[in-house]
Amino acid sequence: MSLRIPASALTALTAAALAAGTVLTAPAAGAAPTPTFLSASQMPPHPTSSWAAGPVTEGFPDELGLCVSTETVPAYAYRHRRFRTDLDTGAVQMTVVAGTTARAKALAKHYDDLIRTCADRIEASSPDVEAEGRDYGTLPVEEGAHVRGLHTETTWGATDIALLSVGRDDRTVTVVQWGQMGDFHDAPVAAFKKTTRAAVDKLY
Template structure:
């Protein structure tokens, strides 16, 4: 091979290496541009008889204070976690927390963990408030995305108004969401069919 051809090939190889390195650097340095997942609109919550629903902005991280039954580090607080709060002109309120995980397996494990957290919430509450009463119900599944499940938790203290909460835990791919609804009352006041529709809408938006 002539010396001129060797120099030409060497120069070409160096040029290709530089271009490849530049492309690799650009790919690594490109900032993440993923938008937050879509959240429920106020009108998608179970209707209140005397008030419209209002909502905060979708906010990164966890709500402060933590939502009932979802405290104690049950929900990861890092990047990929978002929340939104909802309220009415009366005591009824709600919240949604959504976590975008690394992959489907991570999301599946997190959803299972959150279902266990809600299912044992009544017992944990009684442990901290032995003078009260608490119970829970499993209202079954919701068919949307990769599936959801609805639970009810009732708590009561002597000489105090009882509280009823509904929780929906579900997943779509690598994204997990938890929807909570609560007000003063008992299981009889829980709008279970409407809340299942709410969870279905939340999952379809992920």
């Protein structure tokens, strides 16, 4: 699911990300095992609908563009997998393999910083949207993961909640996003932390 923010706001957010962050230069591709993705059964349980998983696809997922932009890390080989229910709930997982552990560590921090500052950038770029971010802490899995939440509400009444996490296993970084209509009371934080653990553990 994509949070429903006007296209003008997305354009402004991309520009803000470029202004706020340091561009990370991608290394030359090196041989590395292919990371494994989450399955539908590892998504946070939905009270009335089951999850379905799409195929693993090359490229950067549009769903992450609200907070995390590929513009600051343009040359990596991204892969992603989308998940959906029959209702207005969706998720996506993205993975990227860096050339060195140090680059992967910097990339994970960069993504987490973009998510941490996302609410402020949304409000600065779109006066019709109120946004709030929350920090749900870190998880001791492989080289670590960080879980955050983001709630947006528009002046015309649209309200959406997302949970996002960034985790790393050696040279591989994964970003997971879950989202639906609602607010923080509707966010399955404990279940999403379990999903994040599984995502990082399952990479290799």
